[in-house]
Structure formats: C-alpha cells, structure tokens
Amino acid sequence: MTNGVLAFCQTIHVSIFNESPVKRVVVSALKGNYQVIGDSSFVMDLSANDALYLSMSGQKITLHSSSKPVGMFSNIRFEAADTASVLRINPVSPNLDARQYNDNLIVSVAFKRILLVNEVNIDNYVAGVVESEAGANAEPEFYKAQAVLARTYLFGNTDRHTSEGFQLCDGVHCQAYNGRSARNLSIPTATKATKGMVVAAFDSTFITAVFHANCGGETESASNAWLNGKNYLVPVKDPFCINSPAAHWHKTIPLSQWKTYLKSHGFKLPAGTSPGAFDCSQISRKQFYRIGDDSLPFKQIRTDFQLRSSFFSVIAGTEEVTLKGRGFGHGVGLCQEGAMQMAKIGYKYDEILNYYFKNISIVDVNSAHIKKAPANQPLLSKK
Numbered sequence: 001m002t003n004g005v006l007a008f009c010q011t012i013h014v015s016i017f018n019e020s021p022v023k024r025v026v027v028s029a030l031k032g033n034y035q036v037i038g039d040s041s042f043v044m045d046l047s048a049n050d051a052l053y054l055s056m057s058g059q060k061i062t063l064h065s066s067s068k069p070v071g072m073f074s075n076i077r078f079e080a081a082d083t084a085s086v087l088r089i090n091p092v093s094p095n096l097d098a099r100q101y102n103d104n105l106i107v108s109v110a111f112k113r114i115l116l117v118n119e120v121n122i123d124n125y126v127a128g129v130v131e132s133e134a135g136a137n138a139e140p141e142f143y144k145a146q147a148v149l150a151r152t153y154l155f156g157n158t159d160r161h162t163s164e165g166f167q168l169c170d171g172v173h174c175q176a177y178n179g180r181s182a183r184n185l186s187i188p189t190a191t192k193a194t195k196g197m198v199v200a201a202f203d204s205t206f207i208t209a210v211f212h213a214n215c216g217g218e219t220e221s222a223s224n225a226w227l228n229g230k231n232y233l234v235p236v237k238d239p240f241c242i243n244s245p246a247a248h249w250h251k252t253i254p255l256s257q258w259k260t261y262l263k264s265h266g267f268k269l270p271a272g273t274s275p276g277a278f279d280c281s282q283i284s285r286k287q288f289y290r291i292g293d294d295s296l297p298f299k300q301i302r303t304d305f306q307l308r309s310s311f312f313s314v315i316a317g318t319e320e321v322t323l324k325g326r327g328f329g330h331g332v333g334l335c336q337e338g339a340m341q342m343a344k345i346g347y348k349y350d351e352i353l354n355y356y357f358k359n360i361s362i363v364d365v366n367s368a369h370i371k372k373a374p375a376n377q378p379l380l381s382k383k
C-alpha cells in the first residue's frame with residue numbers, strides 16, 4: 001500500500017460451475033496451447049482440440065487423455081500459453097452445457113466435488129459478467145455502465161469466499177459469470193474503454209453495485225427494499241424504461257383467496273367489507289398495502305405470490321382482484337432497460353450511472369483513495 005491507495009489485483013480466482021456438484025469433467029483447448037501441471041510438476045502440453053478427462057477419486061483427481069491414463073493428482077493446473085488461449089470446460093457428471101474460459105484453470109477436490117477455479121484476468125472476468133448479466137444485444141455505452149458496476153462489485157467483494165479457497169463464485173450469489181464474452185465484441189471493447197473505473201460512494205467506499213431488469217418508472221430505495229439505507233440508492237423517476245417489454249405485468253387472483261391470504265396476515269376484514277376496500281393504487285412506490293389499520297409490506301406480497309415486482313396496484317372486482325404491476329426485479333440501483341434506452345438515445349455511461357446512483361463518483365481504482373466497506377454487511381438479495 002502506498003499513499004493510502006490500495007494495490008488492486010490484476011487476476012481473480014472465480015469458482016466456476018459453483019452451484020453444481022461436478023464429479024467428472026472434460027477439459028479441452030479450444031484455441032492456443034496449455035501446460036498441464038500436476039501437483040506442481042509439469043505433466044504434459046495440451047494443444048488445440050486435445051481433450052483431457054478428469055474424474056474425482058476420493059480426495060484426488062484422475063487424469064486421462066483420450067488414449068491412456070495420465071496420473072492421479074491433488075491439484076491440476078492448466079496454464080495458458082498466451083492471452084489468446086481458450087479452454088472449453090464441459091462437466092459430464094452432472095451433464096451440463098460446455099462453457100469457454102480465458103486464462104488459467106485450477107482443479108482440486110473440495111466439499112465432495114471437483115472444485116474448478118478460473119484464475120482470470122479481471123478485464124476478461126468483467127467482460128464475461130457483463131455478457132452474462134446484460135445479454136449480447138445492447139449499446140456500447142450501456143455495456144460500459146455495466147462493466148463499471150461489475151468491476152465495482154468485484155473489487156468490493158474479493159473476500160466473499162476466502163474460507164473456501166477462492167474469491168468469487170460464478171452464480172447470482174456474487175455475479176453471474178458464464179465464461180468468457182464471445183458473442184459481441186463491443187463488450188470487451190467497453191470493458192477496455194472503462195479500464196480500472198469503479199463507482200465510489202461519498203465516503204470513498206465501493207458502492208453496492210446493484211441493478212435490476214426494469215424499475216417500472218421509478219427506482220426503489222435501498223431502505224425500503226432491504227431496510228439498509230444508502231444515500232446513493234434513493235428513488236429516481238425513470239421515463240426511459242416505461243415502454244420496454246418488462247415495464248408492465250398483471251396477475252388475477254380470486255377475491256376469496258385474496259381475503260384468506262390477508263386474514264392469515266392478521267387483516268380483520270369484517271363481514272360486508274366491500275370490494276372497493278381492497279383497492280390500492282401505487283402511482284409512486286409505497287412500502288405498505290393498507291386496509292384500515294392493517295398493513296402488509298408490498299415486498300412480502302411479491303414474495304408470497306412470486307410476482308415480478310413489488311410495484312403494483314390492487315383493483316378489486318366482485319369475484320377477483322387484479323394486481324396491475326410495473327417493472328421486473330427489486331427496483332434498486334441501475335434499471336437495465338432504462339439504461340439501455342438512455343444509451344440508445346445518446347447518453348454516455350457516466351451520465352447513465354449518475355442518473356441511477358446519487359452522490360457517487362466514478363474513479364480509477366488504481367489512483368483514487370478507495371476503502372473497502374466494513375466487513376459483515378448484510379447480504380443483499382439480487383433479484
């Protein structure tokens with residue numbers, strides 16, 4: 001550490017296929033060459049289109065080529081010859097779709113499964129996250145905004161899995177990372193164009209870099225969503241997303257089921273309560289659905305009925321209630337469909353980030369004085 005500036009890593013260790021108990025996997029070189037290193041000793045070269053078969057045997061891994069057994073190791077490392085090398089990794093037990101990865105792979109046995117860790121350059125990781133989280137059909141400025149958020153999350157959470165021997169997982173627990181970005185060149189380009197850039201809060205900590213699919217016209221505050229307020233995660237009116245596919249939804253529920261549900265949550269609903277009493281409109285986001293003195297958080301209704309968002313109005317008829325909803329997701333932070341539209345009509349990535357996050361600065365992680373947020377912050381649901 002010099003002059004209070006943290007030295008940030010250039011590579012990161014990400015557990016891939018982390019949600020799956022992988023017992024057997026095929027690893028092949030799709031492009032370029034790899035050195036295979038078993039328990040710190042050179043074993044063999046792996047050239048383009050060569051495949052190796054790895055299976056778990058107790059605490060070790062048996063390595064087979066297509067023609068013969070190669071050996072048993074506690075730790076196998078696939079070292080890329082250069083930055084153009086690409087590995088194809090295909091779990092066969094369980095049988096999962098193959099994915100492609102840049103850089104190195106470290107294989108060991110942990111937690112009764114094969115632990116596959118991608119030792120990956122952070123730019124390659126960020127581009128992979130952007131493609132996984134944001135799809136392959138958007139504008140460059142939108143990808144830049146997502147890249148800055150993915151990088152901010154990365155640097156703010158490198159110790160999330162330390163006790164398991166890696167830094168981040170590839171699931172939504174951390175950020176979705178389905179391998180290298182290969183479907184749209186503008187994603188790695190956007191990642192390079194924003195190299196090192198992260199979002200810092202007013203107190204020079206990394207922000208909680210949250211986003212969602214569509215806010216329905218107004219973003220949600222962190223304090224409403226998670227009871228953990230942040231001065232940069234405050235409601236923002238969003239005219240940019242309201243014509244997008246995920247801006248509107250509705251669901252119909254029998255009135256009798258709605259009444260039973262509310263009574264199970266302590267609503268009194270005396271006999272003769274007219275259907276009109278159930279009506280509730282959310283023009284702007286509200287926290288509670290209320291009838292008289294009784295109330296229930298909209299986010300709880302969202303969970304119980306598996307709704308797309310907690311931003312909905314209730315319109316009751318004589319037989320049923322209609323939930324007329326807006327948006328998709330928790331609504332906190334950047335609205336992806338709004339941000340895509342902003343990029344389409346000419347806004348730059350920093351303008352997009354400053355629109356959805358307040359009181360922030362966009363800075364280079366290598367030159368700014370950024371601190372890690374205090375440990376043990378409550379985990380946030382990302383949906």
Ligand SMILES: [Zn+2]
Nearest residue numbers: 168169173174
């Ligand atoms: Zn994780």
Ligand SMILES: [Zn+2]
Nearest residue numbers: 215241335338
């Ligand atoms: Zn929106």
